[in-house]
Amino acid sequence: MKIALVGYGKMGKIIDEIAQNRGHEVVARLKETPTKESLNNADVVIEFSNPEAAFENIKVCLENNIPVICGTTGWLDKKPEIEKITLDNNSAFLYGSNFSLGVNLFFALNENLAKLMNNVNEYSCQLEEIHHIHKLDAPSGTAISIAEGIIENSKYEAWKLDETKDNELGIFAIRENEVPGTHSVFYRSEVDEIEIKHTAFNRNGFALGAVIASEWIVDKKGIFSMKDVLGL
Template sequence: MKIALLGYGRMGKEIEKIAISRGHEIVIRKDVDDDIEISLADVAIDFSVPTSAFKNISNCLNNNVPVISGTTGWLDNYKEAVALCTEKKGAFIYASNFSLGVNIFFELNKQLAKMMQTIEGYTISMEEIHHTLKLDAPSGTAITLAEGIIENSSKNNWELAEKTSEENIAIVAKRIPDVPGTHTVWYASEVDTIEIKHTAHSRKGFALGAVIAAEWIVNKTGVFSMKDVLNIR
């Protein structure tokens, strides 16, 4: 499989290692403003920056190249990307996190929220910790976790705050050198605390999931998610 890497930072380089180890060829390595011939690739993996992601995705869809994107911070344009994918009969996956473990964690988070929905006396809060070079806060993963809780609770939204309000879930975002990513969800009461947590030990998990998603999407048509890739719907 011929892969275009759209974004060649630390994640791009980690994806390259995993892809080559699985027998794939990297035919494009794109930095932010490079001009590329995207049609050389069988599939594109976008881990660029928020200001480049939608342009990258559009270029792929306009040239009939399946694309998966793990870039966060560009989702104001997500509906446009979905519409373009449908119009061009293309293939597209966006995920806030491609780690296989995190995607299982997303489902555990939703199930716990459903279980806690009718139990009184618990306050929900969240924390995410990432490396100091991460551009957005809270992380896309934290937002996905918050949305999973909102779907299954009386909360209406999330906010960057120390303390959860009546309507919103508080997310604390910390930036510490060399932390790949840690996400924690708490339900705390006067008598006990329930905690679920995912800790990434390296970027390899994110890279492996991205390559697996790229392998899966080739020769498909539609807008998909990691639930489709992992068959956990």
């Protein structure tokens, strides 16, 4: 495939290497908002930029009918508009708060555990996420996805950063050194604790998942997630 990388920071460079190792051609490495010309007839765009730039980056690509794999978090208030643009242009869009294959399996495990715990009133739930000090958004997009998976399958009605009340689900966001990403879900009672946890050792898992998603989305139309890619 011909892949355009929009947002060329640490993640973009790792994606670049993995994509080439898997036999793809990287035809654009862009740090600025793309144009039709700068996208160089790419088959797919992988977008890892920042919350301020993401919407415009994605919009330009979809309007040129190029499928977009987006891993930028912190802009999701505009996601419904992007989904409309996708459908209006008969294109394809896949957003992932985290493209790691392990994290997406963790999402499924988290939802199943939430269903199991829903009728056991002795336990309360909390989330904790640890990321590197350079991460711009808190809580992370991954933590929000985990929280949404619990809310959809339990008594909790909303998530909240730090301290909570009533049916709010607490997320504790910690920023520490160069940690790639650690996410934990705790169910605590007066007598014991159940914990599920995912620990990333480096960014390579995120990058590999993004490339696998880009391979999957070619020739498809519509709005997708990593659940579609993995058949979850």
